[in-house]
Amino acid sequence: MADTLPPPRLLPSGDSAITVEFSRTIDDTANRKVLALDRALSAAPIAGITETVPTYRSLLVHYDPLVIDYDALGPQLLVRASGPLALEATTRRWRIPVCYGGENGIDLEDVAKALSTTPDDIAARHAAGRYRVAMIGFTPGWSYLSGLDKFLHMSRRESPRLLTPAGTIAIGGIQTGIQCLAGPSGWHLLGRTPVRTYQLHRQPTFLLEPGDEVTFYAVDIKMFTEQERAAAAGEIIAERIAA
């Protein structure tokens, strides 16, 4: 893959965190570099770094300014980010059920209207995608997926909704995602999955890792209800398939 990215940038995120940005847009190479820098900092830590949070196109580095200040840490991060980084290939693939539309996907019809097509077409296009877990964030288990069909790219809602349901499958901007827990969202809701990407007393607590590949398949409301019951009892539901 050709490396056409601009040089990485440091963005101050308050007095105790630095964002190392590899790209302003969703870019597969940038995301792989984020994960590679994350692994590099884990393998050879810099004293004072307290936590790292990989995202689509940047690594958020939390640090303790009493141990290392911005002027000391920034250049070290830039050197690491600019150097050669070992990119890893996808290792795991998952198949995840989605019940599209109706009360499980209250925005499906509006999205179809806005894009001058049918709700079935939107659901089919969404289910046909091959996605990659680019990051996990916002709320526990919320998995941001890259690889959304360009046809489905849509601006987020101007004002976020204060409460959207657990298991929501939604699109926002050029992203799609699995929202594990109920909570606020500015995205458009297409459907719901019974799969819980975060479940406290289950092993593993967090199902997906950044870098995993995800595909969806449509299920009807009856299957969804059955699967949801099983998921509540601790079943993983998502099928792990051979790479």
Added chain:
Amino acid sequence: MSKLVVSSIGPASSIQDGGRFGAQRYGLTPSGAMDKLSLAAANALVGNAPLAAAIEIGPFGAAFTAKGGAVRVSLAGAPRPADIAKRPVEVNTSMTLADGETLTLGFARGASFSYLAIEGGIAGEAVFGSLSVNARAGLGSPYPRPLQAGDVLEAKSVGDVIERRIELPKPFTGPIRVVMGPQDDEFTDEMKALFLDSEWKISATSDRMGYRLEGPAIRHIHGHNIVSDGTVDGSIQVTGSGGPIVLMSDRGTSGGYPKIATVITADYGRLAQTPAGTAFRFAAVTMAEAQAELCKFTDLLRSLADRVSEVVNTDLNLDTLFSANVAGTAVSATDPATWLTVTPD
């Protein structure tokens, strides 16, 4: 074992400590006290570690009753009327509830959160290193949700009768200081100036996740969609409608609106305590200033135990005794003039 029973409590009240770190990469937000200085002050009063878990009490009233023995607690943070069995008690002091006595707290005045620490701390099971309630994630101990009437917290038995008070430095009253970025380049100089020069008010729809700000609309250069990236306590996102939201302790670990600036650590608790509807301003500082303020703030947190002093029991306050002249007819061992006044019955 003594217990502290929640007799009544308003919304937005929960067990909080220093926070839950290490799993932000899976979307698990740190949570933790909104005002860590006040949490640490409450803990210092009863000899707990600075960021041990305590009860964070929202703007509304609350009442707590000791059961099965005496319970020592301390109150810090928002000023509010408080009494134990009609005896007024003060913020920034410790106090002992005798078995069956109730501490009654009124509405907060001029701030939002109070902290009630229990001597010996809160008994609970830490998850990812913290007892802090994160209701959305089903986390927190002993209750993974905001507190409700009837909840029971275990307390250790009270060791002495000495109450304590803490003298806190006068809080900085200037604007809420911010470091610009990480996405301030998504805004024109005019919009950055509008953000810094305007008066803001916290909306009544705010909560521990975010404070929505009311004021002028801040417009983005390239629109409001950016690729979601990481957030910190105090990140100031600007939404599509132009309204800023300050991300607070229960924030999402990532967000997709451009972040114009970030509240400095030293001022985060001060912003958290600003009541809805109260006007305030922001001011930009350099990274060096922000980190110097953070050092001072940390020093203050660490030195709170030195600011705690024992309170002379108010029932035996000498000034009160002298002014009441209760000794007026007593015999002095050194003043013979008083000797003759005593007549045996």
